[in-house]
Amino acid sequence: MKDASKHMSAILRRVKENGYVLMLDFDGVLSPIVKIPSNARVSLVARRALAACVKKMPVAILTGRTLADIEKRVALKDVIYAGSHGLEWKMLGRAHRRNLSRNTLSEFAKARRALLKYSKLFPSLFVEDKKHCLALGYRSLSKKQVIRFRHGASRIMNGVAQAGTIRVVDNLYTFEIMPGFEWTKGECARHIFKTVSKKRSVAVYIGDTLTDEDAFRVFTKGGVTIRVGKDSASVAQYYFKSRSGVDRFLRRMAHAKRRLYSERKRYHTRNLGNEELLRFLMFP
Numbered sequence: 001m002k003d004a005s006k007h008m009s010a011i012l013r014r015v016k017e018n019g020y021v022l023m024l025d026f027d028g029v030l031s032p033i034v035k036i037p038s039n040a041r042v043s044l045v046a047r048r049a050l051a052a053c054v055k056k057m058p059v060a061i062l063t064g065r066t067l068a069d070i071e072k073r074v075a076l077k078d079v080i081y082a083g084s085h086g087l088e089w090k091m092l093g094r095a096h097r098r099n100l101s102r103n104t105l106s107e108f109a110k111a112r113r114a115l116l117k118y119s120k121l122f123p124s125l126f127v128e129d130k131k132h133c134l135a136l137g138y139r140s141l142s143k144k145q146v147i148r149f150r151h152g153a154s155r156i157m158n159g160v161a162q163a164g165t166i167r168v169v170d171n172l173y174t175f176e177i178m179p180g181f182e183w184t185k186g187e188c189a190r191h192i193f194k195t196v197s198k199k200r201s202v203a204v205y206i207g208d209t210l211t212d213e214d215a216f217r218v219f220t221k222g223g224v225t226i227r228v229g230k231d232s233a234s235v236a237q238y239y240f241k242s243r244s245g246v247d248r249f250l251r252r253m254a255h256a257k258r259r260l261y262s263e264r265k266r267y268h269t270r271n272l273g274n275e276e277l278l279r280f281l282m283f284p
Contacts, residue, residue, distance in 0.1 A: 004238035016256045018200040026063040028208035049250035054078045058196040086188025098183045107165040139173035171210045186214030
């Protein structure tokens, strides 16, 4: 992995020449990691920069939060939002949801019930029940409790879920389960990119957790992938030492000279279909 801060000029030069689709995770990327997820907020620098970037190129935020939560929390117009690790997304004012097999939904429901019951043994757990994802935050547990909780949660998952139907992500003090590998955050990011990109557009993806690795793999060739926090196991091309690097990068992206989205509104769009209209409005 290369330090993105030391290669920022080269990255910016490339996206300036070709155009880009900017995709980012939320927690740990646009917002600092906080003990209580409901307290997370986009940093002021990031908010201002995103508002400027979305006038130039497509911007998408992909997160494990629900679609309703991330829309309300960011509240920027013209941004593409994807929630529940890509299982639901919204583009051009239209909401979409990925359909899952009955078996997957049944297995997830069974695992969800078992973990919710188990979580009652740890009153200080922070439980986020997000319909198709369940996150149990254990940052507030003691070291002994963490060992006990993780061991028990893993044992439950091994006992209730069929192999491949449920995905477990134990990362950043959060034990999270979601439907298996039918559709990942990476597949959702690929779909968004294909829908809104031009021929030479560069995919720029910034994330910090294990589910973002799926997107890093998708854009390994031809894209720019940046992880917040260096990790030798990551497939990302670059890293920022801390979340503040994201703010600096977005500020530089915002000042890159590109034709504004608003300049395209004068063109005639009445006879365009939905997908053509999306491309027309969002591409410089």
